[in-house]
Amino acid sequence: MTETAASRGRVVRQRLLQAARELVPERGWTAVSTRTVADRAGVAPGLVHYHFASLQALLAEAAVGALGEMVDGVGALLQQARTPVELVDAIAAEVDRYTGTDPASLLAVETYLAATRDPDLRERLTGVLDDFRGQVGAWLRERGVPDPDATAAVLAAVIDGVLLHRALTPLPAAGVAGVLHRIVEGGDSR
Template sequence: MLAEGGWPAVTTRAVAERAGTNVGLIHYHFGGLPGLHEAIARRAGDEIVGSVVDALVAAPDPSAALDTVRALVPATTGDGPRMRLAVEVMAGALRDPVLGEVLRQELRRARERIGARLAELRPSWSDERRAGAATVIVALVDGLLLHRLLDTTLPVDEALTALGDLLGVRP
């Protein structure tokens, strides 16, 4: 529903109708509309951010991670409902402090998971260096997704090849 009509479409009545239940049950389970919105934002954030992080941490080496990003950016931005969902989560996070905190938690968790993978790949790095690298990686992927969403001609392959050259990573 969020991807279909944005946050205004996500009411307790509309969710109850779609779920084939009554509004009272939605209020009881989620504590009202704010709790419902928070649960939706958490699930959407996990679906959007978590799936990208899952793919990145599964990459066996930096070259494979670049290839993963190379494949994820067009696939993710080409999925209309998924991108509408991402945009609505971001818009909601900017308007509502509770939804903003949910998205911040999802991004923190993404950085922590990538940092943990970097600890495996680069055990000699300090915690601070891994945290910094994880922040850059999450921001890079987020930025590429946003830019590709706004400009479908974005040269993602070329950008990632240049990044690989800068990092000394060869395909």
């Protein structure tokens, strides 16, 4: 089977995105260069700008794509959980997979920081957050949780905060889950 130029281009593009996903947590957003991404992807540096408008566009697409994939996983949690408490427990278990210093956590932290200085990245990252909040808020609304949209926003902020704190000091998700139970139950502390 003959490989087409388009399929080779898709492969190169994916390799560049994967390289960016790896390098941002390893080096930090601002320390990633066109050359380092190209070297990691095993391609010529000129291909970075052939496939992406800029290095920042590549980094943004890689990071937002990775974070979007993480948010996509919330759908499975929403389908499995029967009650708000079960949802909180499932989210806490998911958060326990991350140490705060693992590549996914560092990618999230670096992306948030870069978004404070890049309005386009901020808008794209806000879209990922809005997706999470929207899915969780709708699910909470169906179960009669008071102020479901604000509750979903607080859940998102707590998840981000726990991951951020874990990079400095252990913060077990199980301890956080008890507090979140009270929030989703409207003050009842089972």
